[in-house]
Ligand code: SF4
């Protein structure tokens with residue numbers, strides 16, 4: 001018997017205790033300092049309990065369990081819902097200080113009706129037997145011109161005809177102008193980006209002319225909730241705006257948004273992807289961002305009313321009283337996510353859509369798939385990435401984002417490491433209180 005290769009063991013932040021988590025066996029424990037010392041010294045007291053919980057294993061038996069759980073994961077994913085992104089244009093009315101799409105050429109074209117029809121024909125054919133929904137993406141999908149409004153209406157009609165839900169990723173500026181169209185749709189959620197309270201948000205997410213956008217977005221968010229349309233508010237965080245999080249949280253609480261079951265939030269890390277940020281010293285490393293957020297929540301616990309960070313699987317464990325299933329792959333691209341744009345090209349996901357060289361085929365004017373590249377995407381998981389295959393946190397990490405890994409190493413089957421143990425140190429500390 002030996003310690004499982006999947007044990008994740010580390011000291012809890014601001015505590016003398018330790019945590020021991022094993023995603024393969026589905027167990028998690030907090031170890032008092034004396035028990036933790038025995039664990040470190042290989043002198044654990046209750047051997048049977050450690051065996052029962054899969055912390056102490058027979059290597060061959062564990063390998064069998066690993067293979068079984070892998071097959072379960074693949075089965076489950078094959079039955080999962082697919083998110084299909086449709087980008088009708090890359091045009092945008094904003095000039096955000098950190099936009100990675102600002103270098104895209106072809107920015108001013110509009111989508112032709114024939115492309116929307118071809119998109120739905122492709123969806124009908126390729127995803128006939130999958131559960132699915134459509135997310136309208138950009139650029140900015142809500143641009144207030146008659147032609148662009150007509151295109152969005154056509155996409156929504158296509159979804160309605162197939163009884164498909166839609167979601168929209170928008171900067172939120174023209175929500176009020178699109179509310180009547182939205183009322184006709186089966187809306188899963190409208191994702192709106194708000195980077196802070198007015199002054200902070202407006203200094204980052206301004207109109208092309210420089211004018212602020214916060215007040216119109218806030219009005220739009222309230223209007224969506226009044227019309228029972230779910231909102232997912234996303235704050236893109238870097239060193240310039242992280243300290244505004246408590247203020248934005250308070251604003252949302254005072255507006256009554258956080259009381260609505262239709263209101264949820266996400267924090268996104270501002271990161272470097274396809275080209276250099278003009279000022280990348282403001283970017284956080286993943287762990288730095290969560291350390292900062294942890295400190296902020298300690299000081300302003302009301303932030304949790306606005307957003308509860310995941311801290312890897314820590315939030316899940318404390319909310320559900322159990323562990324999530326092993327994550328053999330955290331990248332949904334080409335498995336449960338695809339992206340399509342107005343030029344008729346097909347991509348893996350939102351991180352690659354529109355990026356020259358990343359296309360995986362076309363759905364218009366004709367269907368043409370780059371099968372070899374698609375296969376490479378489909379095969380990427382922690383078994384296929386050599387660095388991941390012996391990593392102890394792999395079933396909580398899942399190998400990270402393929403697009404980030406590729407942009408860093410040039411290789412799709414390479415790791416995008418997540419600081420899982422460090423995130424758990426923070427998350428267990430926060431949610432155990
Ligand atoms: S490549 Fe990255 S952004 Fe795209 S689906 Fe995978 S994890 Fe998500």
Ligand code: SF4
Pocket residue numbers: 382385387388389391392393394395397398399400415416417418419
């Ligand atoms: S990406 Fe890095 S941290 Fe994640 S499983 Fe692979 S090697 Fe481990």
